[in-house]
Amino acid sequence: MLLTLTPWVAWGFDFEHTTLENGLDVYVVSDHRTPVVVNFVWYKAGAGDEENGKTGLAHMLEHLMFKGTENIPPQEFSKIVARHGGKDNAFTSYDYTAYYQKVAKENLLKMMEIEADRMQGLTFTDAEFQPERDVILEERRMRVESKPQNRFFEEFSHVHMPNHPYGRPVIGWQKDIENYTYQMNHDWYKKWYHPNNAFVILIGDITLDEARPMLAQTYAKVPNVRQVNHQPWAVEPAFDGAKRYQKVDKAVQVPLWARMYRATSLFAGIAGAKPNKDDTLPLMVMAQILGGGNSSYLYQKLVKEQELADSVSVSYSSVQRGESSVDVVLVPKEGVRLETLEHAYEQALTAFSQNTLSDAQVKRAITLLKSYDVYGRDDPFVAAYHFGKFMVAGGKAKAFDDWLTEIEKVTAEDVLNVANKYLQVDHSTTGLLVQNDNQF
16 A cells, blocks of 8 residues: 655656555656666665674675575576666665666566565575675675775775774675674574665656556565664764874885865764754865866866876765765875875865865856766666665755755855864874885
């Protein structure tokens, strides 16, 4: 049975929301430009919900979700999607695990049917589990162990937040993966995979009226067997002072310098404090002005004028369940010591925070941020991804697009205020990766 129908307007076209009797929320976003629909299932369980010693379980189960059910033989799920002319995939983050299929409209019902079937009907065995654990170990070797920069950033993140889930790798620590058992993964599935801990986004050539009979035949039939309760995540205490992590790795081809400054997100403040939502949009604008491309402030200073760096990036995300960070990554020109680059960066940052920004600089950054978002939504999958990420972090669907108008209110004074507030070295972790000691 379908309940609570609510229409809203977002992205310049309508979306509708309904809640099934089993607690599953469904969002239907109509985009009739092409006869294609994305069936996107989001579970409010990710790597952030794992325990120490059991890291990577969310990602492991993502793999096992393709092993089959009583109605679908092992390894057949993606083959069914392909036979219906579609594409499918899945991904795991700290905040969620998500699965999707992109198909022609006439094949949507079949996608909803098989996705609903594995929502609680997964039947992987220990015999299937054991080799899949080896697959995960090999994936970790390829993605992390064999890539010096990836190894560094994994360790760097742990130094920055050793007590918080964001300081652990989504794929899991190697020793934890080696100690996985069938029962651990079975328990994870039974704990988190329930209709009232998930939501579905249908986006594309579909309306809610068209979707309602398909929902009744598929997702509405999944029983809600238990209430899911989320426990608060561990809090990373406030820093006593600046942290520093230096690594020498002979496999490194290009050295780099990085710094993570602790910052509020929309949904969590620093060290367990309430989020400072008024700071998130100025932080987005600040990151764009400082390091958002070749015209950015730091690029002009460190790459163009002083010729000390080959690349500069500054990033910040407001949409996550835990606290966020402002991340700066600098790659030096050949022969430039990281100590020299760091000193130049500090000088440039001081000058930025003490100078007056023009309204034109702020307006240009705002225009760029909005344009990146609008153009990205030309792809229904991208639109659904950002919409789902916002909601699983704690956002309300009707507030998803509010930032597009609210960001217009950000002033130069706001940007400089957050720069002086958050870009403090005492609340940061600095990382240096080199091939040999003399590059420091």
